[in-house]
Amino acid sequence: MERDFSGSPRVIADLGRIIDRLEALGRLVRVRSEVDPRHDLAGIAARFEGGPQAVLFEKVAGHAYPVFVGLYWSRELLGALFDQPETALPQHVAASIKSWQSAPVDPLVVADGPVLEVTEAEVDLSTLPIPIHALEDGGSYFDAAVVIAKDPETGVRNASIQRFQVIGTDRLVINIDAGRHLGLYLDKAAARGEPLAFTLNVGVGPGVHFAAAAPAEAAPVETDELGIASAFHGAPLELVAGTVGPVEMVAHAMWALECEIRPGEVHAEGPFAEVTGYYARVEPRPLVRVKRIHRRRAPIFHTLLSGAEVFNSVGLLGEANVLALLRVQVPGVEDVYFSHGGCGFYHCVVKIAQKRAGWAKQAILATFAAFPPLKMVTVVDEDVDIRNGRDVEWAMTTRLDAKTGILVIENAFGHGLNPTFPNYLGTKVGFDCTRPFPHTPAFDRAKTKAMALDGLDIVGAKR
Numbered sequence: 440m441e442r443d444f445s446g447s448p449r450v451i452a453d454l455g456r457i458i459d460r461l462e463a464l465g466r467l468v469r470v471r472s473e474v475d476p477r478h479d480l481a482g483i484a485a486r487f488e489g490g491p492q493a494v495l496f497e498k499v500a501g502h503a504y505p506v507f508v509g510l511y512w513s514r515e516l517l518g519a520l521f522d523q524p525e526t527a528l529p530q531h532v533a534a535s536i537k538s539w540q541s542a543p544v545d546p547l548v549v550a551d552g553p554v555l556e557v558t559e560a561e562v563d564l565s566t567l568p569i570p571i572h573a574l575e576d577g578g579s580y581f582d583a584a585v586v587i588a589k590d591p592e593t594g595v596r597n598a599s600i601q602r603f604q605v606i607g608t609d610r611l612v613i614n615i616d617a618g619r620h621l622g623l624y625l626d627k628a629a630a631r632g633e634p635l636a637f638t639l640n641v642g643v644g645p646g647v648h649f650a651a652a653a654p655a656e657a658a659p660v661e662t663d664e665l666g667i668a669s670a671f672h673g674a675p676l677e678l679v680a681g682t683v684g685p686v687e688m689v690a691h692a693m694w695a696l697e698c699e700i701r702p703g704e705v706h707a708e709g710p711f712a713e714v715t716g717y718y719a720r721v722e723p724r725p726l727v728r729v730k731r732i733h734r735r736r737a738p739i740f741h742t743l744l745s746g747a748e749v750f751n752s753v754g755l756l757g758e759a760n761v762l763a764l765l766r767v768q769v770p771g772v773e774d775v776y777f778s779h780g781g782c783g784f785y786h787c788v789v790k791i792a793q794k795r796a797g798w799a800k801q802a803i804l805a806t807f808a809a810f811p812p813l814k815m816v817t818v819v820d821e822d823v824d825i826r827n828g829r830d831v832e833w834a835m836t837t838r839l840d841a842k843t844g845i846l847v848i849e850n851a852f853g854h855g856l857n858p859t860f861p862n863y864l865g866t867k868v869g870f871d872c873t874r875p876f877p878h879t880p881a882f883d884r885a886k887t888k889a890m891a892l893d894g895l896d897i898v899g900a901k902r
């Protein structure tokens with residue numbers, strides 16, 4: 440069935456427009472050669488990972504549609520898209536979430552949208568160009584698609600991102616980590632003896648992506664977190680009604696799959712190279728039945744490389760939430776950063792202008808409470824560059840009193856993918872790398888005078 444659609448959403452709401460915009464900004468690499476989606480595509484993408492451009496694979500062997508990757512692997516790129524300096528991104532994200540928390544703009548269910556241009560006569564997942572990334576991955580994965588589900592009791596919508604392994608023409612397996620709202624919905628559906636319906640929305644913009652990645656601490660289960668996308672778009676997010684199930688789909692997605700999980704049905708899933716740089720192990724996980732596939736007439740498949748792209752989604756959203764909470768709870772907190780060496784959300788560096796002795800320790804406690812996956816918190820003074828690992832190490836080696844400044848918390852809930860947290864349980868550590876309070880001259884940082892170079896006669900300079 441073919442439908443016609445002509446809408447004009449804002450750039451951020453539509454991945455197709457985002458790709459056009461990146462191209463106009465000189466931030467799109469086009470790979471014109473035909474590329475094998477099994478390993479080769481990810482291998483080529485990895486060569487561009489972290490750089491200031493995203494990549495569009497125009498010809499994917501065996502498939503009719505292109506594949507797009509890299510939207511989230513550089514904060515510089517994201518900053519350019521949002522028209523923000525990259526260091527202002529956490530504040531920008533925190534402001535959008537705050538505006539949603541104080542005045543939510545609920546999504547709007549509209550009659551039609553680009554995702555309904557084509558409804559496939561048959562469900563056949565092999566028509567989608569779903570790549571296999573890492574060498575030992577167990578198969579093709581959806582790793583950037585947004586799940587929309589509804590609470591079986593209250594009907595409240597939830598958005599999240601989960602990895603899905605393709606195991607057949609109409610079958611997937613999903614990985615739901617501990618503490619996820621989707622897991623709660625599945626338990627509720629099981630208790631009622633009902634299947635859990637959801638939609639899988641492939642190829643959405645960063646508004647919906649960030650809404651889905653918003654942590655439970657920022658978006659509690661009783662709220663419709665899709666409203667966060669409205670805050671990013673500056674207009675209500677547009678959804679279209681499901682055609683075989685009760686759950687809506689993102690109107691401007693590239694593809695939307697209507698799916699269901701029958702409680703109790705499981706299938707082996709994995710291995711999958713995860714954000715940690717380790718493989719997630721094979722285990723039985725919930726089986727998903729795909730009941731219908733909708734798409735745009737000329738869709739582009741969106742994938743991401745597990746790594747920096749997750750640091751800048753889960754990590755950026757976590758950072759924004761920690762910053763917003765710490766600003767309220769801990770006097771003097773100026774900025775926070777989830778370091779990339781710390782897998783994007785295991786190590787938070789906090790910058791504080793201490794007002795009283797002991798607040799650096801309070802900052803450690805509040806940071807752990809604000810984002811449970813964190814394993815380490817390092818607190819530094821206001822004269823340290825928290826985004827520069829070398830500067831943070833300087834504070835640690837010259838200001839940390841290793842006898843009194845290290846806080847160890849045993850048997851704490853953490854992130855199950857971190858191998859030091861088997862079964863989600865492990866030891867967390869906080870480092871108070873602030874100078875003693877009240878401040879003494881012994882810890883004052885030596886400085887040279889700030890000078891501009893304009894107007895000076897200088898030759899031979901390379902920087």
Ligand SMILES: Cc1cc2nc3c(=O)[nH]c(=O)nc-3n(C[C@H](O)[C@H](O)[C@H](O)COP(=O)(O)O)c2cc1C
Pocket residue numbers: 582583597598599600601602614615616617618619620621651652653654655743748749752753
């Ligand atoms: C690219 C990406 C992949 C993710 N993969 C998974 C996953 O496989 N399983 C999972 O439970 N969470 C995964 N997450 C994290 C959740 O989507 C995220 O924590 C979200 O906030 C959970 O939503 P909830 O708070 O409504 O439960 C992923 C996040 C991103 C950005």
Ligand SMILES: [Mn+2]
Pocket residue numbers: 597598620655658659660664
């Ligand atoms: Mn949620």
